[in-house]
Amino acid sequence: MADPAPPLPRPFSLYLDCCRFLAAVLVVVSHFRPYGAIAAGSGYWWLGLGRESVVVFFVLSGFVIAYTAERKPTGLRGYCVARCTRIYSVALPVALLAFGAAALLVLAKLATPQQFYQLGKPWLYLPLHLLFMGELWTLSETPPLLAPYWSLGYEVWYYALFGAAFYLRGRRRLLAVGAMLLFVGPKLWLLLPVWLAGVAAYHWQKTHTLGRTQALAGWVLSLLLLAAFKASELDAALRALAHAGWPFPGLPLKSADRFLADYVVCMLVVMNFLCARSAGLGLLLRIERPVRWLAAYTFTLYLAHALVMQVWLIVYPHRRTDLADVLSLAAVIVSATLLIGELTEHRKGWCARLFTWAAARLPFAQQAGGAAKSMR
Template identity: 75%
Template sequence: MTSPTAPLPRPLPRSFSLYLDCCRFLAAVLVVVSHVVPYGVVAPGSAIWWPNLGRESVVVFFVLSGFVIAYTTEHKNASLREYCVARCTRIYSVALPLLLLGFALAAVLVLSGQATLADYYQLRKPWLYLPLHLLFMGELWTISEVPPLLGPYWSLGYEVWYYVLFGAAFYLRGTRRLVVLGSLLLLVGPKLWLLLPVWLAGVLTYHWQKTHTIARPLALAGWCATLALLAAFKAADLDAALRAVAQANWPFPGLPLKSADRCLADYLVCVLVVVNFLCAKSADFGALLRVERPVRWLASYTFTLYLVHALVLRVWVSVYPHRAADAGDVALLVALIAGATWVIGQVSEHRKGWFEGMFVRLASARRIV
């Protein structure tokens, strides 16, 4: 927290903030694109035309998340109560409506004969699975669970707990902080430990860029180099090789890596993302300011797009005789994803005030410091 006599932290340059918004929206689009082949939206033979950068995009989200949390705690959230309200508002404004919608649509698919209870076994025990996902406990220790129709929800089982860990580290003091952090780390388990450095890299990136700059020609060269290296990384299939290495050398067979089995590749991509962000800051992409309004508008739907696209894809291929080779069907599906993102965004990301009021009242009732 900032003392009354300390200088106020500087806001991010507009061009850099806009660049981060571009990265956020592009990452969400790339997650969507990475799912079109496995979900049967396009023919497998056309996979070469669809970049499979879904996991790399999640790494971008993790680094961005750490960066943004470090920024907001320094600029906006002066107390643990404000931090909790802000984080709960951000997450639940999107996750709660879509979680309930996912369960509801899964029930409709089962009742209409388009799916079976074996496909959506969570419906047998909603009293167990709804709280599990509302508390983002789907990736703790050996658990590996996602809600019906919401495959991308897995990453929230990491990110939300990183929020909790950071809040404890930033706002608590002394023995209380050590006890709470130790308890939380014991609770979350090894999968979350493995990807925690990726999220913390975003925090470190924020603090480094406040006091360091890179000469603009070097920054431009570095920015281009990160993109070239990422392309080479994917072309060489290095992510698959590193995944195999992690699986082969993981020393605890009773604690399977599951969603963390790409951690080695994630570390490498994380380095590229961090360098890319630092170079972008010093490169000063001022031309982006010409398209600031549309970029900010698109970025405001990122979280909704990230979750809702999987729901639309799964329902679509369940109820419609989709023809993967038909460009018209593919175009119609893209339009449905865009429309669903806008509609749901109107009652989620763009209606955070209602959720914020609810969490303010809850925080007051619980007397969070």
């Protein structure tokens, strides 16, 4: 195998962590209005950057996965263990917590069984969500109280597609990638270019650099263009255009109905990352410790905040116009994120041991691991 890729420059690595944490915060903020935590008239455009933040996550995910696959050549088995550990260490306990919270709300008569219909068939919906199959073809399913879970139904399958394309060879690669593409369906096809743009950005920055002045100008321009795009509501116009031009009424777009706007945001995010790579940004080194610490809770914050927010709004007589109540909700979200993150995202050892044990006993994983070793 090729020599491992060199590490990313520390300032750029810090910048990516900043983007990751900021994107999670913007997703949280974007849910305050539609969930009813703040008044409906709070119409500032920056309160609605949740979808754009998910695009940031997709591009960043493709970039980081491409980097780690080259940087840590562990073979297909090691790749699968690492990805499963990362996802399930948070997704599994939070999904179970969401089902449990929904059941308690129904038992306490604070919610109806119809609101959480998944509880009626846990034998169906739990495996569906734990296998991240909620966005396949015409499906659009998330666990109770976990609306942000939808993006995992895309990202996890992109991990699988990348792993098959990167580690397998010849006919096995073609069959595996082709079978998965047929299995996941058109919604995932539409957003796959966004994730792959991150992979392409990683490879481009290995061999290309920009002048510092040019990079700083491009970085600022990318942010201004994103702000103008969102403030002008062009995203809504592109969403309507996507619906009007979609030729397959039997295959509704659902969570992929913003794909045209996603492509625009994707190009701006890639531009931002590539400019940041050459812009220096050495000042970030002064805040490296808090940035790394905050970024370590990103996945938990992204996934668990909706659960916390909705339970709070159901149980507590929240006043959406009362600043004290809004700040109290924010404090509860932060506290819950720290607690859940300490028990999940920061304690992945049990999950890594479980998947390492399972992978060592799968014949195809053993063969893949042996093939990878023979290529070194």
